[in-house]
Amino acid sequence: MSALGGRSGIVRGSTAPRRRRRRLTDALTLRGRCFLAAGVALMVCGLLLGFRDITRIGFLVAGLPLLMLLLARRQRLSMRTTRTVTPSIVPIDQWSDVNLRVENPGPATTPILMAEEQLDYALGDRPRFVVPRMAPGAEHLINYRVRSTVRGRHRLGPLGLRVKDPFDMTLRLAVVRGTGDLIVLPRIVSLSGTTVAGGLGNEGTIPHMIALHGEDDVSVREHREGDDLRRIHWPATARTGDLMVRQEDRPATRRIVLLLDDRATVERAPRGTASFEWAVTAAASIANEVIGSGTNTFLALGGEIRSGHGGEHLRVEEALTELAVAELREPVQFVTTMALAADAAASGALCIAVVAAMAERDTERLARVRPPGSPGMALVLPVSDSDDPVAASATATGLRERGWSAVVITPGTSLVDAWAAAAASPALQGGRR
Numbered sequence: 001m002s003a004l005g006g007r008s009g010i011v012r013g014s015t016a017p018r019r020r021r022r023r024l025t026d027a028l029t030l031r032g033r034c035f036l037a038a039g040v041a042l043m044v045c046g047l048l049l050g051f052r053d054i055t056r057i058g059f060l061v062a063g064l065p066l067l068m069l070l071l072a073r074r075q076r077l078s079m080r081t082t083r084t085v086t087p088s089i090v091p092i093d094q095w096s097d098v099n100l101r102v103e104n105p106g107p108a109t110t111p112i113l114m115a116e117e118q119l120d121y122a123l124g125d126r127p128r129f130v131v132p133r134m135a136p137g138a139e140h141l142i143n144y145r146v147r148s149t150v151r152g153r154h155r156l157g158p159l160g161l162r163v164k165d166p167f168d169m170t171l172r173l174a175v176v177r178g179t180g181d182l183i184v185l186p187r188i189v190s191l192s193g194t195t196v197a198g199g200l201g202n203e204g205t206i207p208h209m210i211a212l213h214g215e216d217d218v219s220v221r222e223h224r225e226g227d228d229l230r231r232i233h234w235p236a237t238a239r240t241g242d243l244m245v246r247q248e249d250r251p252a253t254r255r256i257v258l259l260l261d262d263r264a265t266v267e268r269a270p271r272g273t274a275s276f277e278w279a280v281t282a283a284a285s286i287a288n289e290v291i292g293s294g295t296n297t298f299l300a301l302g303g304e305i306r307s308g309h310g311g312e313h314l315r316v317e318e319a320l321t322e323l324a325v326a327e328l329r330e331p332v333q334f335v336t337t338m339a340l341a342a343d344a345a346a347s348g349a350l351c352i353a354v355v356a357a358m359a360e361r362d363t364e365r366l367a368r369v370r371p372p373g374s375p376g377m378a379l380v381l382p383v384s385d386s387d388d389p390v391a392a393s394a395t396a397t398g399l400r401e402r403g404w405s406a407v408v409i410t411p412g413t414s415l416v417d418a419w420a421a422a423a424a425s426p427a428l429q430g431g432r433r
Helices: 030-049 052-074 234-240 273-292 316-324 331-345 360-367 390-401 415-424 426-430
Strands: 009-012 078-086 095-103 113-119 128-131 139-147 152-164 171-176 180-184 219-222 244-247 254-260 296-301 304-306 350-356 376-381 405-408
Touching: 030 052, 078 152, 078 171, 078 180, 095 152, 095 180, 113 139, 128 139, 180 316, 234 244, 254 273, 254 331, 273 296, 273 316, 273 350, 273 376, 273 415, 296 316, 296 331, 304 316, 304 331, 331 360, 360 390, 376 390, 376 415, 376 426, 390 405, 405 415, 405 426, 415 426
Parallel strands: 254 296, 254 350, 350 376, 376 405
Antiparallel strands: 009 078, 078 095, 095 139, 113 128, 113 152, 152 171, 152 180, 219 244, 296 304
């Protein structure tokens, strides 16, 4: 998997975001506050006792941290960061290396800085390191590793800096804006013990099983820009005087439409996180199995449908990346998802749905995704772990009555067993209504 360059950022003396207004003395360290308090005490004692020398000493002691504070606020810190993540897309619970390049594009030499990389909580502890002095135009390279047991798009950065003066009396927090991303793929369960065949599309007239070695030319047409010159039909070209090419019939392809239910609420009940994560794992495992077998697969989720680019089939990496960043959405988007899935399956496809329990009207919409004459499979989950599986059973029953092979997922049901049960159902072969 290729490396990903993180977005770069630059900060010029900016401080970290604050929710409340900070006092001037908040930027002083414990040493700075001690000097300030000692100086004020000496000035008060000198004034009360009439010793001007003590007053002058107190003024100097108290003025030192204030002077450092003023200089620190006027200092213009200029830094830039660039992150390279290798690999940028990783399976769950796998390590990834991050190369953090810190540059000084400013005109002044930077001081020694304590730095902390901000990370998502799922990536573990935040790495801390020291950034040495850097001359104008210099750079410093830092390497660290991250690993996540949670799928998703995880943020790397921004870089936080702790800026101190030479006397360690002031502390200023700064942020070098700019982040990188690490995508962690969902967990994959092997389903190789059970196979299913995609639905036979009707966009071609030659079944896939017999169109193994090509067919004779069935027609010719005029040459179009982009046609392969090796397909030129010379006898027809000589007869008509125009450049003609062979028009070959396309073999019918096998399709699978995989649909993921990502509703955040179901009939005003919030969707359980465990239920959704089980669904994502199931969808990822099914996609890994069916796409790996060479079937043309369409992935429907989030109000959109994903397919291959440039006439190519959807790749396993593309499907898993989409599922890695899947999140709960508004229920209205799921209605759009079902409509797009129905359009993709209209010309013939095996429909596979991983859904939560739903109302009767939504069950009817989902059932219509499967076109007449094509099979359909559904894994139906409860809305949350605490839900009674009665609603899921009702949804599965409604789908079976409409020609689907539906299996209810109960606590403790393994994905392998559910997949095998759905594939073995007579409705998968006989669901032609």
